[in-house]
Amino acid sequence: MTLVTDVSLRKILDSRGNPTVEADVHTERSGFGRAAAPSGASTGEYEAVERPPGEAIAAAREHAVPRLVGNAYAGDQREIDAILRGADGTDDFSEIGANSAVAISMAAAKAASDVLGAPLFQHLGGTFRGENFPIPLGNVVGGGEHAADATDIQEFLSAPVGAPSVSEAVFANAAVHAAVADLLEERGHPSGKGDEGAWAPSIDDEAAFEIVAEAVELVSDDVGFEIGFGLDVAAAEMYDADSETYEYESEGISRDTDEQIEYIADLVREYDLVYVEDPLDENDYDAFAELTEEVGDRTLVCGDDLFVTNTERLTEGIDRGAANSILVKPNQIGTLTEAFDAIELATENGYDAVVSHRSGETEDTTIAHLAVATDAPFIKTGAVGGERTAKLNELIRIADDAT
Ligand SMILES: O=C(O)[C@@H](CO)OP(=O)(O)O
Numbered sequence: 506m507t508l509v510t511d512v513s514l515r516k517i518l519d520s521r522g523n524p525t526v527e528a529d530v531h532t533e534r535s536g537f538g539r540a541a542a543p544s545g546a547s548t549g550e551y552e553a554v555e556r557p558p559g560e561a562i563a564a565a566r567e568h569a570v571p572r573l574v575g576n577a578y579a580g581d582q583r584e585i586d587a588i589l590r591g592a593d594g595t596d597d598f599s600e601i602g603a604n605s606a607v608a609i610s611m612a613a614a615k616a617a618s619d620v621l622g623a624p625l626f627q628h629l630g631g632t633f634r635g636e637n638f639p640i641p642l643g644n645v646v647g648g649g650e651h652a653a654d655a656t657d658i659q660e661f662l663s664a665p666v667g668a669p670s671v672s673e674a675v676f677a678n679a680a681v682h683a684a685v686a687d688l689l690e691e692r693g694h695p696s697g698k699g700d701e702g703a704w705a706p707s708i709d710d711e712a713a714f715e716i717v718a719e720a721v722e723l724v725s726d727d728v729g730f731e732i733g734f735g736l737d738v739a740a741a742e743m744y745d746a747d748s749e750t751y752e753y754e755s756e757g758i759s760r761d762t763d764e765q766i767e768y769i770a771d772l773v774r775e776y777d778l779v780y781v782e783d784p785l786d787e788n789d790y791d792a793f794a795e796l797t798e799e800v801g802d803r804t805l806v807c808g809d810d811l812f813v814t815n816t817e818r819l820t821e822g823i824d825r826g827a828a829n830s831i832l833v834k835p836n837q838i839g840t841l842t843e844a845f846d847a848i849e850l851a852t853e854n855g856y857d858a859v860v861s862h863r864s865g866e867t868e869d870t871t872i873a874h875l876a877v878a879t880d881a882p883f884i885k886t887g888a889v890g891g892e893r894t895a896k897l898n899e900l901i902r903i904a905d906d907a908t
């Protein structure tokens with residue numbers, strides 16, 4: 506059986522050098538699973554609460570661990586996650602911390618897959634999964650909350666939509682990342698990297714659009730399949746609620762909501778963007794609906810801070826026609842069960858799920874398995890950098906039956 510026999514928690518380093526929570530779950534029959542919580546910088550207002558790791562660990566040890574050990578079966582993910590919810594007792598995991606919750610939730614799934622002797626994606630998704638792979642969206646230029654003195658738009662994402670295999674897609678994104686570096690240097694903007702490994706040049710958004718469009722075209726010609734590109738605008742970070750405007754500091758431009766909708770719609774048309782995440786403020790379902798009405802037939806309009814992997818917020822979006830895609834980050838909601846439920850609800854309603862990393866990451870690879878397990882059409886997990894390649898290389902291994 507997969508009866509949980511021990512849960513231990515510790516602080517480990519994340520990619521920004523901050524502490525985060527790692528959980529180990531042991532079960533009968535020598536099952537073992539280990540997972541770590543990621544951490545956001547441009548977090549949504551409605552996300553589950555990440556507590557300082559020391560506090561989250563102490564609270565989880567007091568409230569959650571005793572309810573799990575000797576009582577819960579790691580193979581029953583819904584039970585594990587219901588116990589975490591019950592032990593926490595709040596709506597937003599502010600007692601044990603969404604960081605402790607998600608680490609335990611994911612570690613339990615890994616322990617169960619260990620006992621089964623099956624890859625994690627198969628334990629989560631069933632035996633017929635593992636044939637389809639998500640298209641990786643690779644962050645190649647970025648700014649916003651992820652880098653100082655760089656673009657206003659948080660992420661410019663390479664999207665190898667025509668790639669014949671996940672491996673070719675992953676290498677195409679790395680090639681676009683390298684091509685961007687060459688173009689930046691040629692144009693006199695040599696650059697360091699932001700939190701997710703994307704180049705973080707001190708240029709305005711317009712210059713970034715030109716460079717990314719060119720890099721994508723060069724690499725696409727070279728590899729012989731279509732590569733598009735997309736954005737994470739992370740517009741909530743640039744929205745000023747008092748003036749009701751979006752502030753583009755690098756360009757010195759303010760846009761009101763109508764202007765922002767038109768600006769984004771024009772970008773979608775001009776650059777044939779395949780993906781636009783959080784183009785509008787996280788409280789503005791109406792504006793999301795308007796933009797979706799305008800360009801939703803030609804691009805994915807994705808809600809990250811808008812939906813925060815929360816089925817209640819997604820239901821509202823579906824009812825109002827806001828967006829046609831959802832970003833899924835398990836730590837935004839706190840458990841794998843709820844991340845699954847969000848993907849299922851999205852899929853049933855014709856919304857594409859995009860499984861995603863956070864800007865602060867570890868070498869944990871759970872999201873690669875989650876994406877394959879749920880047949881998610883996209884995964885956003887960077888283009889280069891160890892904590893990003895951990896997931897990308899895991900996708901390559903899954904495709905190669907090597908996990
Ligand atoms: O906004 C986002 O989509 C994420 C990941 O790219 O950033 P953060 O983890 O900082 O919220």
Ligand SMILES: [Mg+2]
Pocket residue numbers: 737739782783809810832
């Ligand atoms: Mg986002």
